[in-house]
Amino acid sequence: MTGFSLNRRALAAGLALPFMARVAEAAVPVNRKFVVVVCRGGMDGLSVNPPIGDPDYRNLRGALALGDEALRLDTTFALHPALPAIHALARSGEARIAPAVATPDRARSHFEAQDVLETGAAGVYATTSGWLNRAVQALSVGGKFEAISVGPTAPLILRGSAPAGSWSPGRGIDAGGRLPTLLQDLYRDDPLLGPALARGLQTETLAMETGAAGGGATMRGGGPAQGREAARGMGEALAGFLRAPGGPQIAAVSMDGFDTHANQAGSLATRLGALDALADGLRTGLGAAWRDTVVLVVTEFGRTARINGTGGTDHGTASTALVLGGALKPGGIIGDWPTLRRQALFEDRDLAPALDLRALSRGLLAEHMGVDRRALDTLVFPDSAGVRPLTGLV
Amino acid sequence: MAASRKDQDAAIAVTRFGLGARAGEITLAAADPRGWLKSQIRAGGADTFSTGGETAAQRLAEFRAYRQQRAMAERVGEGKGTDSDPVKAAQQFIRQNAAGDILARVRLATDTEAGFRERWALFWANHFTVSATKVQVAGLVGPFENEAIRPHVFGRFVDLLAAAETHPAMLLYLDQAQSTGPNSPAARLQGRRPAPADGQPRRQAGLNENLAREILELHTVGVDGGYTQADVTEFARALTGFGVPGPRDAGGVEAVVFRDATHEPGERTVMGVRYPPAGRAQAAAILSDLAGKPQTARFVCTKIARHFVADDPPPELVTRLEAAWIASGGDLARVAGALIDAPEAWASQAAKLKTPYEFIVSSYRALGQAPRATPQVANALNGLGQRPFGAPSPKGWPDEAAPWAASDALVKRMQFAQGLACALGPGVQDPVALAERTLGARLSPMAATAIGRAETRTEAVALLLMSPEFQRR
Numbered sequence: 001m002t003g004f005s006l007n008r009r010a011l012a013a014g015l016a017l018p019f020m021a022r023v024a025e026a027a028v029p030v031n032r033k034f035v036v037v038v039c040r041g042g043m044d045g046l047s048v049n050p051p052i053g054d055p056d057y058r059n060l061r062g063a064l065a066l067g068d069e070a071l072r073l074d075t076t077f078a079l080h081p082a083l084p085a086i087h088a089l090a091r092s093g094e095a096r097i098a099p100a101v102a103t104p105d106r107a108r109s110h111f112e113a114q115d116v117l118e119t120g121a122a123g124v125y126a127t128t129s130g131w132l133n134r135a136v137q138a139l140s141v142g143g144k145f146e147a148i149s150v151g152p153t154a155p156l157i158l159r160g161s162a163p164a165g166s167w168s169p170g171r172g173i174d175a176g177g178r179l180p181t182l183l184q185d186l187y188r189d190d191p192l193l194g195p196a197l198a199r200g201l202q203t204e205t206l207a208m209e210t211g212a213a214g215g216g217a218t219m220r221g222g223g224p225a226q227g228r229e230a231a232r233g234m235g236e237a238l239a240g241f242l243r244a245p246g247g248p249q250i251a252a253v254s255m256d257g258f259d260t261h262a263n264q265a266g267s268l269a270t271r272l273g274a275l276d277a278l279a280d281g282l283r284t285g286l287g288a289a290w291r292d293t294v295v296l297v298v299t300e301f302g303r304t305a306r307i308n309g310t311g312g313t314d315h316g317t318a319s320t321a322l323v324l325g326g327a328l329k330p331g332g333i334i335g336d337w338p339t340l341r342r343q344a345l346f347e348d349r350d351l352a353p354a355l356d357l358r359a360l361s362r363g364l365l366a367e368h369m370g371v372d373r374r375a376l377d378t379l380v381f382p383d384s385a386g387v388r389p390l391t392g393l394v
Numbered sequence: 395m396a397a398s399r400k401d402q403d404a405a406i407a408v409t410r411f412g413l414g415a416r417a418g419e420i421t422l423a424a425a426d427p428r429g430w431l432k433s434q435i436r437a438g439g440a441d442t443f444s445t446g447g448e449t450a451a452q453r454l455a456e457f458r459a460y461r462q463q464r465a466m467a468e469r470v471g472e473g474k475g476t477d478s479d480p481v482k483a484a485q486q487f488i489r490q491n492a493a494g495d496i497l498a499r500v501r502l503a504t505d506t507e508a509g510f511r512e513r514w515a516l517f518w519a520n521h522f523t524v525s526a527t528k529v530q531v532a533g534l535v536g537p538f539e540n541e542a543i544r545p546h547v548f549g550r551f552v553d554l555l556a557a558a559e560t561h562p563a564m565l566l567y568l569d570q571a572q573s574t575g576p577n578s579p580a581a582r583l584q585g586r587r588p589a590p591a592d593g594q595p596r597r598q599a600g601l602n603e604n605l606a607r608e609i610l611e612l613h614t615v616g617v618d619g620g621y622t623q624a625d626v627t628e629f630a631r632a633l634t635g636f637g638v639p640g641p642r643d644a645g646g647v648e649a650v651v652f653r654d655a656t657h658e659p660g661e662r663t664v665m666g667v668r669y670p671p672a673g674r675a676q677a678a679a680i681l682s683d684l685a686g687k688p689q690t691a692r693f694v695c696t697k698i699a700r701h702f703v704a705d706d707p708p709p710e711l712v713t714r715l716e717a718a719w720i721a722s723g724g725d726l727a728r729v730a731g732a733l734i735d736a737p738e739a740w741a742s743q744a745a746k747l748k749t750p751y752e753f754i755v756s757s758y759r760a761l762g763q764a765p766r767a768t769p770q771v772a773n774a775l776n777g778l779g780q781r782p783f784g785a786p787s788p789k790g791w792p793d794e795a796a797p798w799a800a801s802d803a804l805v806k807r808m809q810f811a812q813g814l815a816c817a818l819g820p821g822v823q824d825p826v827a828l829a830e831r832t833l834g835a836r837l838s839p840m841a842a843t844a845i846g847r848a849e850t851r852t853e854a855v856a857l858l859l860m861s862p863e864f865q866r867r
Contacts, residue, residue, distance in 0.1 A: 040786070040787070041787065107617060108607070108623065109607075109611050109617045110787060110789070111611075111612075111617070111787075111789050112617050124617075149800065151779070151800075152777065152778055152779025152800065152802060152803055152806065153779040153792075153797040153798065153800055153803065154796060154797055154798075154799065154800035154803075155797075156796075156797075159796050164801075165801050165802070166800035166801050166802040166803070167802045168777070168779070168802050168806070173805060173808070173809060178849065178853065179808065179812060179853060179856055179857070179860075180808065182844060182848075182853070182857060183808065183857070183860055185844070186840065186841060186844050186857065186860075186861060186862065187862065190862045192747065192795060192799055193799070193804065193862055193865060195801075196799050196800065196801045196803075196804045197801065197804045197805070197808070198801075199801035200800075200801035200802055200803075200804045200805035201805065203801060203802065203805075204805055256786045256787065257527065259604075259787070261568075261569040261602055261604040262569040262572055262602060262604075308600055308601060308602050308603070309572070309573060309574050309576065309581075309599050309600020309601045309602055310569055310572040310573060310574075310600070310602040311572075312569070312602065314602065314603045314604065314607075315603075315607065347623070349623075
């Protein structure tokens with residue numbers, strides 16, 4: 001039973017608002033997991049889920065158009081051949097695509113668009129913390145709530161006042177050793193280094209316990225196979241953290257390399273292969289906990305509907321969000337498909353947005369994690385009361 | 395112990411403006427901290443590091459030779475998947491070149507007596523990021539810095555801009571080398587050829603707007619600089635023609651070629667200014683106008699202030715730098731001088747968290763050592779999230795604390811400090827004296843006490859490197 005449906009029942013019973021908020025808090029499901037994967041560089045949605053049944057697709061995409069090798073989803077859409085694990089999930093109702101999603105930003109700048117994507121604000125530079133961090137703040141009202149990012153740097157989406165750990169593969173350390181203890185003492189009045197080190201040591205201890213520290217995961221790039229294996233290892237390691245009793249329930253992962261201006265076919269297949277392996281590593285690593293999990297895969301913008309002059313695509317507008325997880329309800333595409341008809345293209349150039357990404361994120365946070373509506377409207381996604389949460393996904 | 399203002403300034407000059415103190419450096423700067431910094435401004439530019447005597451043009455030619463070998467081997471079906479696989483050999487060759495460059499660059503930073511000059515060069519290299527994330531660029535990052543950035547960092551911004559944007563490393567990194575004017579003679583010729591017989595759709599040569607957009611957004615006026623999508627596309631048209639030499643291009647000394655055949659003919663309008671047809675001079679005129687815009691002065695001066703002083707730089711400081719920029723027509727030596735003269739830059743509070751590169755370089759400098767092999771630094775930088783020559787995007791490395799202060803990153807810094815202290819700590823005779831000459835007046839009583847009480851020299855050195863004041867500048 002989700003927090004949202006409890007909320008509805010409370011509403012039906014005519015309960016007063018303050019009480020409702022408490023009901024929602026009490027309903028935060030303890031075992032639910034929510035993972036956000038940020039694909040940086042502007043992931044080409046039209047390659048993630050090629051609309052092979054759209055009559056304009058082949059013409060716009062020319063040499064980049066995918067045909068029979070694509071993995072069919074329905075009469076309009078397929079998945080990229082580098083996404084076999086996600087395709088298998090889709091067939092069992094555990095993966096869905098939102099094929100025309102965008103943030104409120106239209107500037108086609110990576111950095112501005114990533115800021116808007118990760119801060120969850122209606123415009124650029126409106127806030128300096130990430131929406132996932134503020135979701136943790138809202139969920140922490142009901143008790144201790146943990147979050148983690150994977151990778152050596154802290155992604156904006158999880159930066160903010162709610163403490164969040166981070167982890168990346170490397171040698172294990174003895175968190176109880178002399179140096180860590182002395183340093184914590186030296187950092188006791190340091191508002192930045194003190195809390196960060198304490199959390200790092202805590203995560204390191206957890207990594208030892210879950211076996212993530214000994215995993216073969218490596219952050220270093222290399223050939224496609226190595227990239228896939230590294231991504232799978234990362235997914236498995238993250239699953240280890242999420243499964244641990246008292247461990248994090250919310251996680252953020254960054255992947256980069258999606259800015260495919262030239263000779264896109266090969267490089268994108270490699271990146272999508274890594275994404276597929278990450279998802280598969282998460283699913284297998286989570287085991288039974290997969291059924292309590294939702295994974296949201298997002299990017300800052302899509303790419304031009306037409307290919308450019310160098311076998312790639314330039315910065316565009318709408319792209320795909322993927323929603324995966326055992327907690328997902330089976331269904332078709334999420335949001336509308338605006339089609340690739342010339343009149344339907346945004347500025348005669350890009351796939352037009354049919355869904356505000358915040359509607360999707362808000363819906364998942366409400367239904368899956370039980371974040372209450374008031375917190376969503378004011379704290380997590382400021383100025384988003386007019387963006388209706390997309391419901392019925394879990 | 396109240397430090398005198400001069401002692402405080404000497405410590406700031408060496409650690410905040412410079413790359414961290416080597417033995418005796420703070421004492422040397424103490425007589426005249428501002429003068430010590432200004433003496434490092436040099437019209438001829440920053441120092442260069444060794445790339446084994448190879449230029450970008452030579453590296454490009456080598457890369458091309460490997461590619462031809464590969465193509466030939468593929469035709470005869472040889473070498474696939476073996477040790478002599480030409481693809482692997484080419485990649486390894488590029489990595490070796492890059493590895494040598496990386497070590498030479500770090501060693502310049504660990505050994506230099508002009509830490510401010512080097513930091514100033516590093517700032518500009520990051521502003522004009524090219525990254526080894528593209529394999530064909532990996533061997534060019536070092537030569538790019540030496541050829542396009544370092545000679546110009548104390549010259550006029552417009553010259554630095556032109557050198558950076560037309561260097562083959564940038565043209566390849568931001569896909570300009572392949573961009574073709576849709577109405578250029580080359581595109582027209584291609585359009586007249588019959589379609590391939592295998593029924594595959596023909597790839598029509600055309601524009602790529604990547605470089606044009608990033609010049610506007612990241613290198614000059616900034617994302618709020620007042621340009622539109624139409625300006626990006628027009629600028630991309632003007633930039634067509636710039637490319638890197640192919641096998642049929644003669645020479646080999648000049649790494650940049652401009653091909654009239656791929657240049658989009660006609661007049662262009664960018665940000666309200668009309669540029670008549672002029673071949674390569676058309677893009678040069680646009681770059682020159684962009685360099686002179688007040689938005690550019692504001693955007694770049696804000697970045698300078700952020701890099702040197704605070705993530706959220708004092709507006710008065712930005713105003714001072716802008717004024718120097720505009721009064722001097724973008725003379726970067728004058729801007730550097732204005733930075734040194736700005737009182738806001740000398741606040742006693744150290745507001746900047748060192749990036750991993752700065753942390754590692756300053757650690758070696760404190761211990762009077764330099765790394766002897768690339769993996770010593772490359773592995774540490776990879777672990778800390780700052781892969782050498784491998785910035786994740788054209789925006790370069792972040793210059794704020796938040797992304798670098800992840801909890802995992804702190805643990806990894808501690809591991810690096812422990813490793814370096816294990817290797818070099820036992821040779822440190824008096825760790826407290828080392829702390830004093832490394833941080834000068836910035837050393838806090840608390841850290842001094844902790845270092846003095848350490849169980850071993852190794853532990854004392856690790857504590858120094860991890861102390862809040864050494865982690866910041």
